Amino acid sequence: MDSEQSFLANYNLSDYDRPSVTADVAAFMIRAENTGSYRKNPENKLLLLLIRRGGHPFKDMWALPGGFLQRGETVEQCALREIEEETNVKPVSILPVGVFSQPDRDPRGWIISHAYASVISEESVRQTGRDDAADAQWFAVSFTCGDDGSYHLTLSYADITLHAVLQAETTHFRRTSFRIIDSGGLAFDHAAIIAAALSALREEAKHYDAIFDFLPEKFTLSALQRVQETIMNVSVLPANFRRMVSGYVEETDEYVRGGGHRPAKLYRRKAEPL
Amino acid sequence: MDSEQSFLANYNLSDYDRPSVTADVAAFMIRAENTGSYRKNPENKLLLLLIRRGGHPFKDMWALPGGFLQRGETVEQCALREIEEETNVKPVSILPVGVFSQPDRDPRGWIISHAYASVISEESVRQTGRDDAADAQWFAVSFTCGDDGSYHLTLSYADITLHAVLQAETTHFRRTSFRIIDSGGLAFDHAAIIAAALSALREEAKHYDAIFDFLPEKFTLSALQRVQETIMNVSVLPANFRRMVSGYVEETDEYVRGGGHRPAKLYRRKAEPL
DNA sequence: CAAATAGTGTCTCTAAGACAATATCAC
DNA sequence: GTGATATTGTCTTAGAGACACTATTTG
Numbered sequence: 001m002d003s004e005q006s007f008l009a010n011y012n013l014s015d016y017d018r019p020s021v022t023a024d025v026a027a028f029m030i031r032a033e034n035t036g037s038y039r040k041n042p043e044n045k046l047l048l049l050l051i052r053r054g055g056h057p058f059k060d061m062w063a064l065p066g067g068f069l070q071r072g073e074t075v076e077q078c079a080l081r082e083i084e085e086e087t088n089v090k091p092v093s094i095l096p097v098g099v100f101s102q103p104d105r106d107p108r109g110w111i112i113s114h115a116y117a118s119v120i121s122e123e124s125v126r127q128t129g130r131d132d133a134a135d136a137q138w139f140a141v142s143f144t145c146g147d148d149g150s151y152h153l154t155l156s157y158a159d160i161t162l163h164a165v166l167q168a169e170t171t172h173f174r175r176t177s178f179r180i181i182d183s184g185g186l187a188f189d190h191a192a193i194i195a196a197a198l199s200a201l202r203e204e205a206k207h208y209d210a211i212f213d214f215l216p217e218k219f220t221l222s223a224l225q226r227v228q229e230t231i232m233n234v235s236v237l238p239a240n241f242r243r244m245v246s247g248y249v250e251e252t253d254e255y256v257r258g259g260g261h262r263p264a265k266l267y268r269r270k271a272e273p274l
Numbered sequence: 275m276d277s278e279q280s281f282l283a284n285y286n287l288s289d290y291d292r293p294s295v296t297a298d299v300a301a302f303m304i305r306a307e308n309t310g311s312y313r314k315n316p317e318n319k320l321l322l323l324l325i326r327r328g329g330h331p332f333k334d335m336w337a338l339p340g341g342f343l344q345r346g347e348t349v350e351q352c353a354l355r356e357i358e359e360e361t362n363v364k365p366v367s368i369l370p371v372g373v374f375s376q377p378d379r380d381p382r383g384w385i386i387s388h389a390y391a392s393v394i395s396e397e398s399v400r401q402t403g404r405d406d407a408a409d410a411q412w413f414a415v416s417f418t419c420g421d422d423g424s425y426h427l428t429l430s431y432a433d434i435t436l437h438a439v440l441q442a443e444t445t446h447f448r449r450t451s452f453r454i455i456d457s458g459g460l461a462f463d464h465a466a467i468i469a470a471a472l473s474a475l476r477e478e479a480k481h482y483d484a485i486f487d488f489l490p491e492k493f494t495l496s497a498l499q500r501v502q503e504t505i506m507n508v509s510v511l512p513a514n515f516r517r518m519v520s521g522y523v524e525e526t527d528e529y530v531r532g533g534g535h536r537p538a539k540l541y542r543r544k545a546e547p548l
Numbered sequence: 549c550a551a552a553t554a555g556t557g558t559c560t561c562t563a564a565g566a567c568a569a570t571a572t573c574a575c
Numbered sequence: 576g577t578g579a580t581a582t583t584g585t586c587t588t589a590g591a592g593a594c595a596c597t598a599t600t601t602g
Contacts, residue, residue, distance in 0.1 A: 004330045004381075011330075011382050017345050018292045021386065038574075039579045056278045071291050071384055074375040093446040099373065099388060101348040107278075108285050110345055112295065114373060172367040173478050204447050222580070240565060242582075261580040262572035312602075313552045496553070514592060516555075535553035536599035 019110040023079035024066030026197035027091060029120045029138060030214045030227055039260035041222060044230040047138040048155060054135060057107045058187035062162060079116040086136055088128055091118035092213035097200045105189045117197035119213035143198045153195055164191035205231040208248050212269045220256055220264035293384040297353035298340030300471035301365060303394045303412060304488045304501055313534035315496060318504040321412040322429060323361065328409060331381045332461035336436060353390040360410055362402055365392035366487035369478060371471045379463045391471035393487035417472045427469055438465035479505040482522050486543045494530055494538035
């Protein structure tokens with residue numbers, strides 16, 4: 001009968017078969033683009049960061065940023081590290097999306113991926129983000145649901161357009177997973193990961209939880225509403241939106257002037273929603 | 275410049291440092307225990323399956339069933355396999371709870387765990403489950419929240435009582451994780467996994483989504499209500515509960531008699547809630 | 549009949565959606 | 576003034592919680 005200490009001294013994990021473990025991150029940002037008129041408010045575009053693969057497999061195709069889990073870090077820390085390495089920006093928040101472990105999902109071998117969605121504010125990218133790497137680009141996102149449970153994911157940057165088609169499948173506990181019909185030129189199973197990340201992001205936005213991280217500390221309520229509408233892809237009446245978020249924000253005494261219309265009060269996220 | 279084929283032929287994943295990967299499952303069951311009176315309905319007990327560890331580390335302590343991911347299966351399939359190996363019952367449903375990857379969580383080394391909650395019906399355990407293994411037992415669960423965000427998890431079976439204390443910590447996106455204050459004699463970080471699984475189960479039960487899996491195909495609405503109340507640890511007025519689940523169930527033409535009171539109609543889960 | 553559960557009806561309150569109306573700026 | 580957004584108020588409707596009431600069985 002041996003002690004725990006001697007057991008552990010003789011224990012060798014490498015006796016067992018092990019997969020490689022990665023974290024892949026769908027990093028989202030919203031860019032406010034000015035309209036022609038000095039009166040009108042800017043229009044929002046939802047953007048997703050993609051990396052052009054330099055090597056095999058899926059060479060020259062676009063993929064989510066990600067990388068292998070390193071010893072001494074958690075999977076979440078790995079995801080944060082990867083996104084920071086790629087953008088030089090610390091994401092405001094990170095959200096677990098799911099584990100992708102189909103044995104054949106990676107032609108290199110047995111690799112399971114932990115998917116995360118992360119939110120990056122435009123402000124932080126302007127301040128510290130490098131936009132110089134040609135292999136990393138922000139793609140405009142369109143994600144629409146057909147009436148038969150099919151989803152269309154369109155990612156576009158300059159003259160590049162990736163169009164993926166997915167089929168939503170409801171698993172237990174009304175969770176949905178996405179089966180790839182057409183990867184649209186995205187590497188690995190990343191089309192399905194992106195779809196899952198967008199669904200997770202929308203689920204959070206429902207409760208006004210992901211939307212603040214896209215904006216600077218102080219914001220107008222209409223800017224917050226545009227973020228909400230950009231993510232959810234539906235529009236809300238301003239009066240109702242104000243009432244609904246009123247519990248999550250607090251006034252400041254500052255205003256935004258110069259818009260050719262009534263100045264808007266700046267708000268701040270309230271620490272304690274209730 | 276080499277082709278993708280030759281790249282993959284020379285690619286060797288074992289060049290990289292890899293963790294071991296496990297799935298751990300919190301399997302829940304509800305047992306209806308008859309009261310003394312012939313009139314009264316049975317009382318429900320929420321049960322959790324624990325395994326007494328036969329070897330180091332944490333020898334002789336209680337732990338969640340689980341095991342290493344095998345080549346060729348997904349993490350979810352691994353969780354299902356582990357719970358089926360242990361109980362001889364195929365769980366009705368399985369729910370991802372989180373990934374636990376703190377580097378020091380397992381004294382054997384670098385092991386990351388994928389936690390699942392699963393629901394098993396009492397009926398299926400009575401039919402095919404072996405209850406003979408002395409190292410696998412169903413523990414009665416009590417999980418209560420203090421007013422300061424501390425949680426008390428009490429697991430009891432016969433004369434064994436495990437009492438763990440945890441601190442809830444709200445991470446981003448109002449997800450809560452649990453920090454172990456006192457493991458209460460549970461192995462590894464399983465106290466935190468169990469707390470997370472119970473929280474996830476309650477979250478599902480809010481939408482009447484996990485509760486059907488505890489019951490046989492046909493059930494009375496009051497039995498369904500007792501399941502809901504057992505999981506959520508709150509009581510509801512019968513009239514309101516009936517109205518709220520009315521969209522999720524459909525009538526059968528069968529009745530349960532012999533209860534010393536008005537017979538109850540049996541219901542069935544409705545396939546399409548809306 | 550008594551005790552217990554099964555099942556229905558209805559009141560109130562709140563929250564969400566729709567919409568009307570006013571306020572305030574820059575040009 | 577005009578065109579745009581900012582902001583407030585109110586009407587209606589749907590759903591949740593509370594509660595009163597009826598129905599039905601078995602010892």
